[in-house]
Amino acid sequence: MRIGMIAMSGTRAFSPELTKLGLTLPGFVERGKVIASLPSLGLLTLAGLTPPDIDVEYHEIPDLDALDAPPTGFDAVAISSFTAQIGQAYRLADQYRALGIKVILGGLHVSALPDEAAPHADTVVIGEGEPAWPSVIDDLRRGALRPRYDAHHAARLEGFDLATAPMPRFELLDLPRYNRLTVQTQRGCPHCCEFCASSRTIAWKYKRKPVENVIAEIRRIKKLWAHPFIELADDNTFADKAHGRRLAQALAKEDIRWFTETDVSIADDEELLRILGDSGCAQLLIGFESPTAAGLDGLERHANWKHHRLDRYMRAVERIQAHGITVNGCFVLGLDHTGLESFDEVARFVRESGLYEVQITVQTPFPGTALYRRLGDEQRLLYPGDWARYTLFDVNFTPTDMTTAELESGFRDLAGQLYSARATRARRHPFLRNDIRRRRGSAGHPSVEA
């Protein structure tokens, strides 16, 4: 039996103006090139759970319309896609089914809207893939695939334990095509931000992978690629400080460069920052979301956590970067109760904080999120179902304190300002002169931009 693992792997913006702008702004182009070559860790993980007598091939489709013919010769295909490319994933699924190839669909979008996906698939997997995959394979072999496998249900009963997570099959990749590989050290997040569309939407309980397993994955990668750059595909790597310290200590011994996402509370833990400073950590991506109380109020739904942290934002950037770790600060435009002033407020925070890097996105109500449900109830979704617009850069809802057109043009202008060659150089200049490079040099790590 032969299974094709097909990753819909494009990065995109729907609006032609945004695409054009993205292609011309130096800061944007650089990050775009880096992330555009990440593989699907979800599919590599499922490949790792597939019995060895089944042939598995891994393929990526960045744009179905640019492809003459999809890869074929399989008994079944497992297709993974996020929201923005799901329309292409459904079209591809229809093509495979027309050829008599069984189609298995799963992932974040399909888990949120299984009824939408079902007409395009022989089977739909809801939730984390690992608990469902062995039954999918057994049933596939017997020619008795069920229309649906609900891992949400299974996870609620038994709870999928990351200590039992399989080794992803990195060896399926055509490695020279990638500039970094991903490893997941945990799933979910203890916070509950209204817009969060990451693995929290399928892993309701925050859970960590044992550090030994993470290191085993990194060593497997190092067998294939001596000095890899690793991106941790986590929602919030250092939410649990004790686990985070153990992880950072272990990573420090691996002589790798790495990047991850976490929350601002990492700045409270001097000990952890010290370990990170010498661990090969190139950059931390932190969701500040907004530099104002109006933007943050109510955004984290458990304890209004981000709102309470606002007065420590500036100091946090300074403390983290003082340890030789650059910060990529993320801001969301179009949050409720923020108006035209928000564009300047973000620009000012970026300037005054000394952030090395910045990422701006438009608030996006991805299906499966609390934001999607609320904006739906408030009749504020502009293009429900038109998923190609769900890119984080295109506006899909009616904002509260400006018009849709104002959000679109304000976002474009802010991107133009922040990612111009001049602004990008100005942000990076202090780090080129100062200690970040020196520290890296003395730690013996190769110099790779995050």
Ligand code: B12
């Ligand atoms: C790596 C990554 C990418 C890579 C993706 C490589 C790939 N093909 O998977 C690249 C750079 C290409 C990418 C692109 C984009 N990304 Co991205 N990306 C991530 C990131 C950082 C990690 C994802 C990851 O590896 N998770 C770990 C794996 C193990 O989890 P998983 O994929 O969910 O898989 C599990 C289950 O979902 C399930 N599963 C998944 N697929 C399948 C398939 C089958 C058949 C089965 C049975 C099960 C199954 O089993 C897996 C194991 O449990 C996340 C943020 C984060 N911190 O998580 C954002 C994230 C996934 N990206 C996001 C977005 C918005 C985008 C872009 C739209 C950005 C843009 N404007 O271009 C594009 C969209 C691409 C598309 N195809 O639609 C959003 C997705 C929200 C959503 N619901 O769509 C996220 C959550 C970030 C965010 N800000 O919210 N991204």
